[in-house]
Amino acid sequence: MSKTRIYWTLQITGWTVLVMYEYLLYSAEYGFDSNYFFTSLANILLGITLTHLYRLVIRRWNWTALPMPRLVFRVGLSVLVLGVIMTAVNVPLDKAVLAENLVNHPFLFWGYFSGWCKNLLAWILSYTVYHYVEQNRLADLDKIMLKTSMREAEAKVLRSQLNPHFTFNALNSIRALVMENPAKAQQSITQLSNILRNSLLADRRKTVDLREELKTVEDYLELEKVRYEDRLQYRLEADPTTLYWQVPPMMLQTLVENGIKHGVSKVMGGGFLEVSTELEEQLLLIRIRNTGTLGTTDSGGVGLLNTAERLSILYGKYASFRILQEKENVVCAEVRMPMLTDGLHRFSGEVAPSTQEES
Template identity: 40%
Template sequence: MFRRVRTYYWWCQIGGWMAFWLFSTLVSYMYSQSVTLQSLIDRTVFILAGIGVTHAFRLFILHRQWLQLRLDRLIWRMLLGVVASSVLITAIVDAYKYAFHLMTPQEKSFEFGRFFSVFIIILIWSLIYILWHYVEKERKYQFDRLRLESMVKELQLKTIKSQLNPHFIFNALNSIRALIEENPARAREAVTELSNILRNSMQAEKAETVSLENEVAMVRDYLALEMIRFEERLEVNLHIDPATLALPVPPLMLQTLVENAVKHGISRAVQGGRIDVVSHRVQGFHEIIVRNTGKLAGSGLEPGFGLRSTCQRLEILFGQEASFDIRDAGDRLVEARVRIPLAAQERLQREQSVQQAYKTF
């Protein structure tokens, strides 16, 4: 894909400057009725300088990640870049003419009109480049959104069929039935917890992201039901930084990891074990950790789908810096770790706020 983008860029870059070369030559011929070899060489030097400087300008833009900035911050940076590029091109052309003694008396002094002409050309180049970038970005956003919607729906179906499987529902109902006479108040709470889990699962296909607070609430309900079944065999520790509760995460991601910990860890241990759920900020990342008693060998997420869908959703929503891995953490512990760039979460949070405000308006 990146190779294809580079090919398109060079076709447009060289083709655009060559079109300008032909256009300026044609205009010169129409108005002066003469095109000399020297004027063609001078124009070619200008075109080569334009290609080199604008390409360097593009590399600078990509290196400084200007295209990720808001429009108000981007505009003045681009104007400064256009001015600097125009000065550089003018200097290169003047240096060429001075070296070969081709400068006219008028060209030996600074002319605003000559500089302004170069400025307009580079400004047009910059506008075309930015417009192409934003059109491509919007196209990719729409494509990724369709992929994400498809994956969320697939996850919803698989969650209903396998993650929230009949065994869990039957176990929860049996636990509730045992509580009805023994502890009616707790039985009513358990029914509410089960209905919350089912409702949140059914709503997962309607959202690209949910707040971590929503996911933690669902996990609390789920673990509360499992503690009825496992009793003292299950120890639960939640360490959630309040500053992370409002951050967006993929729906059912945390729920899937916790269910996996119960299914492949706690339920297989005769003595039971513990589950730790941690959410905190670490060096510019939002880190979510699910740690459980057990061994990784012979367990893991649902073959292929769970791991693949988690990684793909993280990459689509938060970029390639987001990561997910699951490993043995020693002392009979398995650790699943999700790392999401805080900058990407905050950006997505702002975009969703704007979209929500627009829908409300």
């Protein structure tokens, strides 16, 4: 049932029950009076009309958005005004119909006025409080939607980032291969094309299969091997049960790029990079190990902050990211994330970005 139908049902039922209850009490004491019965019907119509006018006013001028003192003043004034109107209409009617029963009531007006004000106050408070709570709920919902839109826009930017230096270096490496090894150059062009395509598609997708992300990483590492040759050794090990797990696109590639740029490339003789995935306590655990040390350079933080922020946007407090010095010359980046479901988008949390940066 729509809110409008519920409103009118409550209006008609509420005023009918209230007025007819008073009519039945009167009839039980004084006997049935057809004229007073029609007066009661008029009161039902008048009560519905006046309270509906109040509803139109409160919605038209958005009273529930006012500060509480101003809202309370308007509610109180409305009760008094509507009470005066109901009393002004009822006293003449009842005097004409029930004169013999009202002759001993010197404070007739004030008795009617207090009675109607009590009934109107109950209605007005009920409706105003409901409308106030409903408006605040909608306002909170609008804020959540705005925040979600902003975070989604931010996530699109983060997903689509690809280091332009990598593209430049890859093209230079391919150019050197064109004459020396045309077949390898052709393969490298295909690999670069795959990476660029995935980068362009990243802003359209929140997540991708892990196997797809690993293929992008493999293409990236093969292109880097053209540049570093034997100075770069890598290995990819993925648990088969994790291959269809949903992960943020280009996130793994960003971490791998960070490991090479701020780890392997800083070592004179080169080094290694290893990517492994497994399931651990219902979470996907991704480890990226590479040659390198932490804390000796100020560069490399953008990729790490990017990863932490994207995990926060998608998973909130349910995901974690850290980077540590695993051994003397081995840095390890670890990402833990749950299975992505629609429910996770309704929660917010923090994934603290690592304060250390890989070098």
